[in-house]
Amino acid sequence: MRRPLRHAAAATGRPFRRAAAVTAPRRLPAVVRLLAGLVIAAAGLFTIVVASPAQAAAVSQPLRTMVANLPVATEVRTGYDRDLFNHWIDADGDGCNTRYEVLIAEATTAPTVGSGCSLSGGRWSSYFDGATWTDPADLDIDHLVPLAEAWDSGARNWTSSQRQSFANDLGDARALAAVTDNVNQSKSDQDPAEWMPSVTGVHCRYVIEWTAVKTRWGLTVDSAEKSKLTSVAAGCTNSTVTVDVVIGAGPTATATRTATASPTGGSGTCTGTNGTDVTIPDAGSPVTSTITIAGCSRSAASSSSTIYVNVVHPFRGDVSVYLYAPDNSYYVLKAASESDGAANINATYTANLSSETANGAWRLSVKDNASGDTGYLSTWTLTV
Structure with a gap:
């Protein structure tokens, strides 16, 4: 991953902490790319856990x-x-x-x-x-x-x-x-x-x-x-x-749209999709897209909750993806990764959301963690 600038905020008098110069992504040897792909593919098979602080x-x-x-x-x-x-x-x-x-x-x-x-x-x-x-x-x-x-x-x-x-x-x-x-x-x-x-x-x-x-x-x-x-x-x-x-407030949304979902099918699962494009700024603040679940007066599913994410980006290793529950707790669906030099995110993640209430506003937060290129969140679907 190309390291982002570490920003000093205004009115501090402190120097900026600058990362190394940004370079074009290196093409990995075939065997390394294969192993990286297997790791990324396998990640979708496991329950997602909170592993790092919320996006800012x-x-x-x-x-x-x-x-x-x-x-x-x-x-x-x-x-x-x-x-x-x-x-x-x-x-x-x-x-x-x-x-x-x-x-x-x-x-x-x-x-x-x-x-x-x-x-x-x-x-x-x-x-x-x-x-x-x-x-x-x-x-x-x-x-x-x-x-x-x-x-x-x-x-x-x-x-x-x-x-x-x-x-x-x-x-x-x-x-x-x-x-x-x-x-x-x-x-x-x-x-x-x-x-x-x-x-x-x-x-x-x-x-x-x-x-x-x-x-x-x-x-x-x-x-x-x-x-x-x-x-x-x-x-x-x-x-x-x-x-x-980092802690105490949700991410800043530069553009959001709410989609409301109700129970579908005999299983009683609730599914919603938000297909409004949201631009992801280059090395900028996270952006969010919201799906509001209604009519599911129960806890979210423990093993069958899925989050499909489609992001268009030339270097997906730059991109991290978080899911925020209605109570503002969060799940890391995808961390930024320097080993992932492919383009775009087109993946379904599984998360154990049983501690969460299904009803409410669920937010997908996407952030570009490095400079040099940009993209957009195309669509995402939540099934709880």
Whole structure:
């Protein structure tokens, strides 16, 4: 898969994390293409499970509005263990784990990347304290919202996959920062009511980033934390902050149409089709298409729920497909895959939806995860 740009949102002052240059898809050897095809074909035979965080929905709000919208709740530390947040991982298999991806992205002087992702010749600036470093060993990668703080404010209820995604979040440049190691250690797991960077000139930036990460991951704040964020934000420019929300909101639909379905045939199954074309933007936000099921006052089928999907796209490995149930829970039907260089999606997926109510609005969410080409969702059919 051609790696997409990692976008930094507006009003942060943070550098963009850029992916490697986009190249044309390589033609795989025949045996590899055959094996890849068998794997993809086999995938449709198995129940689909939730394996990664939901696709993001874009939210744009003035800073003080976003702070005001953070939900307040009592923090719960019970059961916390740092090992519950698996990091650092090498998500794209390029030999550089998350720590090194951040170091490479945030270097003010680009380092040379050697064997085993060793870095030399780089230069880094720690915005917490204004210090400059040339040895990567002097830098920690700070989880802007610490792992323990995330646990306290909602992550304890997440899946292991969601916690891993949070701990290795390269999708938003504000989530992770290369900073002086002992400064990061002094911050530890404290929130802004307990700790702020020593450089007062970056306090607005810090509050923007903290608020953005909490919003992105649907995390709560405690009352002292909310008070501090509100106080600092009151002295900052009330600029618009844009966040791709992973948890806490559904995907943004750029075009949708609802099709209503009722029970058909003697089996009592319910089927609906939405055949309205929806353009999939190149490396853009996910788009959705909706089917509303009516007249099925029962749970969805455990073994016979199927989702037929037809997407026209020149490089289907770029495309991920999610199914959202009426309660906004989601199922990963197809992940993006660098090994899949074929065109178009024309597949039927099977999902165990028995925990879901059949009636309601079901949404198919489709996203192009890389730049260079685009396509459209042609049609999809849901049988529950």
